Structures are given as structure tokens and as C-alpha cells.
Amino acid sequence: MEMQYLIQSNLSAACPALPALRRRPVDRGEDEILLAYITKHGANKWDEVARKSGLRRGGKSCRLRWKNQLHPRLKKDPFTVEEKDYIVQLHKHYGSNGLSLPLMYFPGRTDNAIKNICNSLTKRKQRAAGKNVPPAAPSSPPLLLPPPPPPETCGAMAWRELPSIQHMSSKRTTNNDTFISPSSPLMEDEDVEFWINSLMQDDPVPSMEDLLSEALHQHVDSNASSTGGAELQDADFWNSLIQELIDGPEPLVQFANSDNVAADVHEMIPGEVVASASTAVSLSDQLFPYDDMDYEVMQQNSITNWPAGYDFDDGELQQNFFPLSRQSTMDVDHCAEMPCDRLWGGLDF
């Protein structure tokens, strides 16, 4: 069987015209090999992972398998009706070119899964409307601010990053006020300066509630004249979210929008820690490398979000909890009930 796989794989690479041999499902053994390798060496350098793990796969294939199926923070349960509805709304706003953008609203979901939902709904719609209906163009220009997330699927990480979103959006007025995704690489020197200046002042960054209030008013003001009633419901949601954040504990870690910015700030201001979301996730993986037992325990408990933050103390990494939202607070309680003496850190992503 292994020889057959080897032959098929090589044939597929050499001769893409062999459709029957091109697609090969990943079996459990391959998953175990990949997990074991990543646990030991980390999830980067995917070509190296593919070569050294012994898997007869390409680097991209390994990466996709990890990202879409094996990553411990993936949410595996089916999309809810509310999530699907919200994907449709986002798709209308951003169009087909923004399929990855909704990711920030759906922590633990993959771009592939969201894309499949989009495709499925689009096809269904086309069938219902008759054949050969061209895909709908974006119904409105990109939003300056993200629309409110559905209550049960709110990705707290997205809102936690609002300060820099707000900052960048307000500066990029020449860019048609295009909304900048938190994961966007569009980070310029002035953005780094903003972060550094913010950190060096006593109370430099506006409070979360101030930012959300400002965002709410901008959002409502800019839409009130054209839409009407729906925006009032949005306002109610935002108000409740703001109140929730006001009532909740403060985070212990500052976040930047990219690893590069985080590194720059950390280098220029010794002792100050600015972690990007991906860095925090990476740190959590390093601090709490899982083994098979932990992984099974987590699967048994359906743990999908692990709200924990990290900070430096005297040059050493320390673990701290910071509930990101009411949803995450529930997860903390859930984690506490785990029949396991280790907790996973990390962030919604």
C-alpha cells in the first residue's frame, strides 16, 4: 500500500493529467506523523516538515492539513444557522475577493470552511434563481468599520485589536477609507511609530470603551441616513458589547497587528511586551506542547478556545489569564473542569 501511495504521489507530481491519481485522502497514520513532527519541531518551514517527517506530501499539503484539520484550536462543530447568515452578510459586503476577511469574525473556523459555505450558498441561490446567473457583485463598498458580529460567534480577538484598526482606518483617508483587517500586512512605519508613542506615554491608548463608543457613533452616523431601523439594532448590540468590555477585566498583554511591529516595539522599548495574535499563539504552543493524551482530553471536552495570555516578568515568560469576553470567561470555567493538570494557552484566531 505504501508503495502504491509513493507511486501515485510521484505520478501525480510528474503528470498532473492523471486525475484519478491526484487526490489522496489523508489517513490517520499521516496525521499522527504530522502531529508528532509539529509537536517536536513547530509548525513552520513546511517544505522541511514534509521532507523530514517522512510524509509523502508536499509542504503545502502538510500546511493545509494542519491549518484546516489538525490545529488544536479549530472549531469542528457544524456551522450554525446564525453563522451561515452572517457569512452571507459579510460576503455581500466584501464580495468574493474578501473570503478570508470573515475569518476574524469566526474564531476557530478556517478560510476553507467559510469558502465552502459561501460556495454552497451561492450555488443554491443560483439554482433557485435559474441557471447561468452571474455571481453577485458586492452590494456596497467596503466598510470603514466591521459590522457587528453575531452574538454567539463574536471573535473577541477582532475587537481587542480595534485600537489599531481605528487608528489605521482614520489615517488612510486617501484609500477610500478601506477597512484594514487585523491580519493585514499593510503596516507602515507610521503605524510602528504610533504603537511606540502609545506605549511610551502614561495613558496613550484610548480605552476600549472609548474606542468602541467612537466606532459605534461613526458606524451609526455613517449609515443612519441610508439604512434606518437595522442600524438601531446594531447600536443595541454594540452598546451591550461595550458594557461587557467595561465590566470585564483588562487584558494583560498588548497586541500589535503583526509580528514585525511587535518585534520592533519590543526591541525599542526593553521590558515592554507587545505580542501579535500569532505570536501569542506560538508562545502558548511552545509553553504547553501537547502530547497525545492532552489532545484526546481536549477533544473529549470539546475545548475549542483557550483564553490565556502571556507576559514577560524579569525576562521570563509567565502565564496569565485574561478573559476576553463573556464567552471566553465561560471557557475559563470550562477549562477549570478539565480532567487534566495542564491548561492550554492561546487566543481566538
Add this chain to the structure above:
DNA sequence: AAGGAGCCCAACCGCCGTCCT
């Protein structure tokens, strides 16, 4: 029971941007 249609979703492809040497 059998076969086809519809659907879901994992896997793959090609292009492109970023980073590193």
C-alpha cells in the same frame, strides 16, 4: 434495492505577495 442528483467538505491548483539570501 438501485441508481442518480444534490450537497458537503477535504484536498488540490495556480497566482501572487513577502521575506530572505
Add this chain to the structure above:
DNA sequence: GAGGACGGCGGTTGGGCTCCT
């Protein structure tokens, strides 16, 4: 600056499942 490696993203494909006839 050039070129290769790498990874992200949008689009596509194929396998398998369910439902209906």
C-alpha cells in the same frame, strides 16, 4: 536588485454521503 523559498488566498475538483425516485 534578482531570484528562490515560502505561505496566503481564491478558485476548482473529486470523493463520499444523503435523499429522492
